[in-house]
Amino acid sequence: MKRPPKKAATDRSFVVALSRGLEVLRAFGPNDGLLGNQEIAARTKLPKPTISRLTYTLTKLGYLTPVPRFEKYQLAPAAMSLGYAALANLGVRHLSQSFRDELMQETGGAVAVGARDRLSMIYVGQARSSLTVGVQLDVGSRIPIATTAMGRAYLSALQGEERAALLRDMREYYGSRWPRIKDGIERSDEMVARYGFTISAGEWQDDVHAAGVALTMNDGTGPYAFNCGAPAFRFTEERLINDIGPRLLAMVRKIEAALGGTAAPLSRRTDKSENKKTKSGGKVARVVEGIR
Template sequence: MKRSVKSAATDRNFVVALARGLDVLRAFRPNDGMLGNQEIAARTNLPKPTISRLTYTLTKLGYLTPVPRFEKYQLAPAAMALGYAALANLGIRSLSEPFRDELMRQTGGACAIGARDRLSMIYFGQSRSSMTVGVQLDVGSRIPIATTAMGRAYFWALPAEERAQLLREFREHYGSRWAKMRDGLEQAGEMVAKYGFVISAGEWQDDVHAAGVALTLNDGTGPYAFNCGAPAFRFTEERLRNDIGPRLLAMVRNIEAALGGLAAPQPKKTEPKKNKSGGKVARIVEGLG
């Protein structure tokens, strides 16, 4: 989770140099290949001289491999090993795979599971086929929390205090764009309360529609969230509401059953009241609930 400069400066246990080194590794995204110091500096908002020292250190430690011909770096096996170790320890990834594969076959949509990475969700499991060619996402891909079905499902599964903190980060990060995103989150909250799933129809990418459902465990990990998406012409809003969303919700409930005692009990659903401006869901979205 991203820490503000103020909180880092007042936390004596926070090692700024380590955080900056990890930010350099995080700058590399799927399909990036190589990055130069200037590109890394732009992505991390750190001075180029600082980046030069960090990439030098990470090279010496074996986490980056220099490519002198291009004056760039790429992730080394030691860095990739961290990611593979994390994936191996995520039991929910392997347990959910047959469920995701089955939903993919039933719907023709891509089905993924993800977890939070700052203001994004990061895929750590993905089931897709040739029918989902329009959804170019794979393990390691990041999508925004505020505008996607997976992200919104995750958001409403958070405890109130964590949700309020995330809202503050949204407002700071998105600025003038936040008002429209806030409305989408409010509608998602109403939909979760009523149906147990959320949808995003072209709110992240015009040509991608998806439904999302969260999964909360009792072992202290997560929450996680699943989505099922496809090109907009295949998953219309009507189909998302009447077919894809209910199927995805049933899949997550089946995963909860397979997990047994690890899955957190689901709260009883109550029919939400129609929210006027300033209603309960609106207050939560404003960080006042």
């Protein structure tokens, strides 16, 4: 969830109680079964008495199911239906499915589409095969914006104050790690400007390499971002630059045409006359990514 443009204390239109109730629901992650009031309080940083009132209310409304034996709660079907309804209304998810499946078959990589959730990208669609056993992500999985190909591609599509605000939030969150992360983001911006896509080679997880491309919709939604990733031994940096990245960009171009969105322009590197020059791209990739 994006932060409101004004502080809650000064924004008379901001409903604090509603915000806190939604924070309780957000406390439940994809791998969480049951959570107690104390665990929810720790995750939301709200007082436990407040959490007790909120979980009681959400239970009465049917969004939480109490489990008295353990004095804990789990998400009820009414809460989960909100997520399913959101997914069902994401046209980009449904329309891109056949394209993602096709690219997955062609490359052997996992191909996903994601949208922003605070400092993370959340997977809203995923195509995966047995060849991508090292990439254990599915719909609902979260990955960081700052160090992943999908996240950096998304960031490259933001403009003005929206981008500046996200960068400020990341700087505050990462603290002493920010200078190094910022360098990676700047390299990715340069890469998007040059090639139309970016890559992350072991910057999020040592054994995962991926390429990323953003898609901005003309209806004002998004941006969204796509990635194609695999274990590092399958997707070398050279292959990301010379094969996976251009294929992913071409795929997003097709989706753009179908949805009426705007993808990054095809770069000169995808032109056949230039392809021969990129066969020695291993060194180029290392320079672009700051790896020497």
